[in-house]
Amino acid sequence: MPPAEPRAARPVARRRSVTRAQVDTVASRALGVVGIVFSAQTVGSALDQSRALVEGAGIALMAVLYGAAVVLALATFTKVGVRSASLAYAIAYALALAAWPALVVDPSALRGDAPWLYFLCTVATTAAVVAASVGGAVGYTLAVPVLYGIIRITPTGGGASVLLAVFEAMYALILGVVVLVIITMLRQAAEAVDLAQDAALQRxxxxxxxxxxxxxxxxxxxxxxxxxxxxxxxxxxxxxxxxxxxxxxxxxxxxxxxxxxxxTGPSTQDDVALTVLVRRLRGAMTTLTTPFTVRVVNAGGVELPVEAVEALYTAAVQAMVNSAQHAEHAEGEGRTTRRELRVRGVRARGCVIEVADSGVGFDPAAVPQERLGLRVSIEERMANAGGRARIDSKPGHGTTVTVAWPAEAMEGRA
Structure with a gap:
């Protein structure tokens, strides 16, 4: 009986680790869904309690908080302005809660019930966690339930007993702390994974x-x-x-x-996620003395060869260094220079990076040949990697350096 042929090894799928960006996306989208659901559940109570408020105040509160919840949900699912929308919701809720005692003109109409704002407290504290730093989120998570507990004891808050007010405030506080701890721990774990991935990639x-x-x-x-x-x-x-x-x-x-x-020089064939390149660029910006506004679009799911990532990274950093160095002269003349780093994924295998500033600009044709920053570090490096670079600048009109890989991505045809 002939020996059995060995089975071919089954390829093992590469497991993708969770990144900080993914944690923020999941947390923010969950916030958007919960905000809409909780808001819908409070509509009946809000309409009923509006009779206890100054005329028109109930509708105004509903318009502000429900509108903020809709804007927050749209922002979380489009991934545009998520932190701004979350911060706006948290601030709107805190102001509405603080203004509640002044808006109530007929406490008896509440019939001892809790203000309907109470049921949105966890949404507000979660929004603060998504939008603010850890310190700011902790302060908000502690302050809002305490403020609610104080209001709950007063006639304008339903005139609850101290025990009931403390119970409701503690319930809201515990939920807020649980959300804060979970999101913070996931963020820290994802950041550690991101750092380990970057180090492993470099090695x-x-x-x-x-x-x-x-x-x-x-x-x-x-x-x-x-x-x-x-x-x-x-x-x-x-x-x-x-x-x-x-x-x-x-x-x-x-x-x-x-x-x-x-x-035919040596090259590496493995692919790297575009999010890794974004993290490396953010890390490089910490070494510069001038700030850049970062805008990232369509980075998820885009992977590039290592050689392309290295070319894009070096060219973009050189462009940022040039902007930081040559903009100092403009700022010395009393002008404030705005700088932006824009990273855009093009389908699944392309990337376009723009480094733009509103500085004094220059004439690219007048740059001497011995100046290698533009010609070698940016243009030739991108060309050697199969990409493309373009410098758009005029004296007095700022500068935009665009690098793309592959070359077709410059026109969005990657």
Missing amino acids: YDVAARQHANEIERVKVDALVHDAVLTTLLSAAAAETDDERTLAARMARDAERRLYQAGG
Whole structure:
């Protein structure tokens, strides 16, 4: 009986780790859904309690908080202005809660019920967690339930007993703290994973390049031994015209093969997520003395080769350094320079990065040839990697440096 053939190894799918951006996206979208659901549940109570408020105040509160909830939900699902929308909701809720005692003109109409704002307290504290720093979120999460508990004891808050007011405030506080702890821990864990991925990527990139360089060196050594030395020996031993013709032909062939070997440098084939490049660019910005506004669009799901990522990173950092250096002159003249870093994913295999400022600008044609920042670090580097660079600038109109990979991504055709 013939031996059984070994089964082919089943490819193992690469597990993608959770990133900080993904944690923020999930948390914000959950906030958007919960905000709409909780708001819908309070409509009946809000309409009923509006009779206890100053005329028109109930409708105004509903319009502000429900409208803020809708804007927040739209922002979380379009991923545009999420932090601003979350912060706006948290502030609107805190102001509405603080204004509640002044808006109530008939406490008896509340019939001892809790103000309908209470049922949106957890939405507001979660919005603060999404929008603010840890310190700000902690302060908001503690302050809002305490403020509600104080209002709840008063006649304008339903005149509850101290025990009931403390119970409701503690319930809201515990929910807010649980959300705060969960989101903060997930963010910290994701940030640690992000840092580990960046470090692993850098180590892998160095190792891959060293390996590719070693393979290239072995190939060139073999070529020199097999082609160049053989040609030289043949030429030295040539005595007849036919032997000299053969040696000349071998020399031309060796020259062609050397030229081809020099034109095909080592490269790495693995892909890297565009979000990794964004994190590296954000890290590079921390070393600059001038701030940049960062805008990222369609980065999720985009992966680029390591060589393309390195070219885009180096070119973009060089452009930011140029902007930071040459804008100082403009700011010295009393002008405030705005700088932006815009990263846009193009389908699944392309990227366009723009580094723009509103500085004094310059004439690209007048840049001396010995100035290598634009010509070598940006234009030639992108061209060598299969990408493209474009510098748009005029004196007095600012500068925009655009780098794209592949070259077709400049027109959005990647």
